Amino acid sequence: MTLVEARVDRRWMTAYALAMIGIAAGWFGPIQILLPEQAARLAGDDGKEALLALVTAWGAAASMVANPLWGILSDRLRARRPIFLAGTVTGVAGLLVLSGADTTGTMATGWILVQVGLNGPLAALAAMIGDRVPENQRGTVGALFGVAQIVGVVLGTAIAVAVGAGSWGYVAVAIAVPALGGALLLVYRDVPVVSARERIHWAWPGGQFAWAWLIRFLLNLVNALVLVYLLYYLSDRVRVGDAATWVLIVTVVNVLFAGVAGFAGGVLSDRWERRKVFVATGAVLLALGTALMALVPVVPVVIGASVLVGVGWGAYIAVDMAVMTHVLPDAETRATMLGVANVAGTLPQLLAPVLAAPIVTGLGGYPTLYLLTAAIALAALALLPRLRALR
Numbered sequence: 001m002t003l004v005e006a007r008v009d010r011r012w013m014t015a016y017a018l019a020m021i022g023i024a025a026g027w028f029g030p031i032q033i034l035l036p037e038q039a040a041r042l043a044g045d046d047g048k049e050a051l052l053a054l055v056t057a058w059g060a061a062a063s064m065v066a067n068p069l070w071g072i073l074s075d076r077l078r079a080r081r082p083i084f085l086a087g088t089v090t091g092v093a094g095l096l097v098l099s100g101a102d103t104t105g106t107m108a109t110g111w112i113l114v115q116v117g118l119n120g121p122l123a124a125l126a127a128m129i130g131d132r133v134p135e136n137q138r139g140t141v142g143a144l145f146g147v148a149q150i151v152g153v154v155l156g157t158a159i160a161v162a163v164g165a166g167s168w169g170y171v172a173v174a175i176a177v178p179a180l181g182g183a184l185l186l187v188y189r190d191v192p193v194v195s196a197r198e199r200i201h202w203a204w205p206g207g208q209f210a211w212a213w214l215i216r217f218l219l220n221l222v223n224a225l226v227l228v229y230l231l232y233y234l235s236d237r238v239r240v241g242d243a244a245t246w247v248l249i250v251t252v253v254n255v256l257f258a259g260v261a262g263f264a265g266g267v268l269s270d271r272w273e274r275r276k277v278f279v280a281t282g283a284v285l286l287a288l289g290t291a292l293m294a295l296v297p298v299v300p301v302v303i304g305a306s307v308l309v310g311v312g313w314g315a316y317i318a319v320d321m322a323v324m325t326h327v328l329p330d331a332e333t334r335a336t337m338l339g340v341a342n343v344a345g346t347l348p349q350l351l352a353p354v355l356a357a358p359i360v361t362g363l364g365g366y367p368t369l370y371l372l373t374a375a376i377a378l379a380a381l382a383l384l385p386r387l388r389a390l391r
Contacts (some may be wrong), residue, residue, distance in 0.1 A: 010332015024152020
């Protein structure tokens with residue numbers, strides 16, 4: 001078992017955050033703008049939702065398998081750097097495939113490569129918190145992990161809007177991912193971690209890990225449902241002009257508030273030694289924000305809803321990684337079990353389009369979709385008392 005005592009410094013945290021920003025940009029630039037626009041070009045207005053749902057579902061299915069496998073490999077190698085590097089290279093290759101995709105098959109192949117690849121550095125980054133960060137800094141560093149993801153959403157979206165939704169958008173994102181991740185490879189050195197002893201402890205389901213996993217799954221599903229058809233929601237329901245620009249505006253508002261709430265929450269959670277109150281606050285605000293999106297689809301209210309969703313998501317991500325590392329069932333397989341935990345973040349990407357597509361096209365539309373999203377956030381809140389490992 002790795003004994004974590006020394007505090008991490010600002011240089012390490014900065015490089016860590018930049019790496020996570022790059023990975024998130026590689027994911028969310030395509031999800032927010034590039035994939036929806038590509039689906040519309042290939043399938044037209046009548047088939048864009050179905051094609052986007054198909055491609056993102058295949059990618060999410062691959063992601064759900066890839067993350068635990070990267071974790072197992074990381075534990076077997078007793079190292080994080082090779083996983084980070086190999087996954088980044090694979091993800092960049094997928095972005096370049098997408099840049100030239102002109103068929104459904106090529107588009108799906110490229111996105112699967114992106115999902116499989118970028119799960120490598122994601123698994124490595126998650127494990128680094130357990131390896132390197134002491135308990136009394138995990139709220140702060142875990143908040144950086146989450147805030148960097150939402151900054152990456154803005155960066156990826158901004159790149160796609162600035163460069164354009166065609167091939168060059170994918171190329172620009174493919175350049176940004178390794179450029180931002182390189183700093184971490186310079187400052188991070190693998191620390192000795194215990195061998196998996198040629199076995200994997202699948203301490204699942206059961207115990208506090210299971211409840212933390214389920215709460216994480218539900219709140220990530222809320223986030224995925226908000227994002228999956230945001231471009232179409234703004235154009236078809238709110239009826240804004242230049243929907244791509246409005247996606248960027250809404251995303252920037254969301255991220256600014258999520259970033260402030262996330263970082264402040266992480267610091268305060270370390271100081272107060274409290275985690276559950278931040279999860280509860282996040283769930284309530286996510287429910288309120290998505291209910292507003294369902295019931296009042298006008299621009300000022302949607303902006304206000306994005307503030308609520310941003311603060312709610314920030315409150316949750318402030319403690320997400322601290323919660324998951326606290327309830328790990330077996331320290332000998334840290335990367336493996338965090339890979340299982342990360343399935344709670346990737347599985348919603350698979351389910352979101354599957355749930356959203358039939359609702360949007362025939363079962364009540366966007367009001368039903370976002371009211372369901374609010375109900376899911378409240379379900380996570382209802383499960384929180386089960387998480388007795390936390391004060």
